[in-house]
Amino acid sequence: MKKAWDIIYVNDIEKSVEFYEKVLGLKVKDRLNMGSEMQIAFMELDNEICIELIYSGKKEVGKESVILAFTTDNLDNTIQDLKDKNIDPGEIISPNPNTQFIHVEDPDGVIIQIQE
Template sequence: MKFCWSTLNVTDLDQSIKFYEEIAGLSLINRFPAGPGTEIAFLGAGETQIELICDGNKKKINVGEDISWGFEVVSLEETLSLVKEKGIDVIGEPVQPNPNVRFFFIKDPDGMRIQLVENLG
């Protein structure tokens, strides 16, 4: 079995695509209508793919606090600067739970927790 993608409902597809392109480094693979008032976009890089679904009738998304997506970055400092430059709030301070990894959390436009991770080992 191979993991295909993770799906997230969003309220503004353009805003979410921009976020995942600029912050997570994912590229738009495909975008298409999927019924009245609904549009789907797939973004990815390598084996990582996400599916964003925007239902124009849905005005609020309930993501929850017990899930997050993690994306590896080359430099935590550069990514932290980029995030702050874009006006995105950082949740807490960067954490280094062991000598091999450092990370911090932000939220996407609909409240999904995103972990940005630098592997040091």
């Protein structure tokens, strides 16, 4: 077995696609429009689908216990880039000397961890 991708139910597919494109650098690989009740966007990073965003008028969404983790080569540069995009990166969390990361939230409150 191997990892496929993460699935996130969203309140507004357009806002979510824009966030993942502009803030995290993902690209839309494919979109499915099944009318007003369901829309899906497959987001890719490095030519691999990593997130499936789903809007369903029948599902209530919230952050619940989902955390998506990404890595960066330079956390300081990433923090500045987030600030330039009006995203509050919060404080750097460093549970040990070899690890540091920040948390930001997507438009639906899903926690995104960015780790150096």
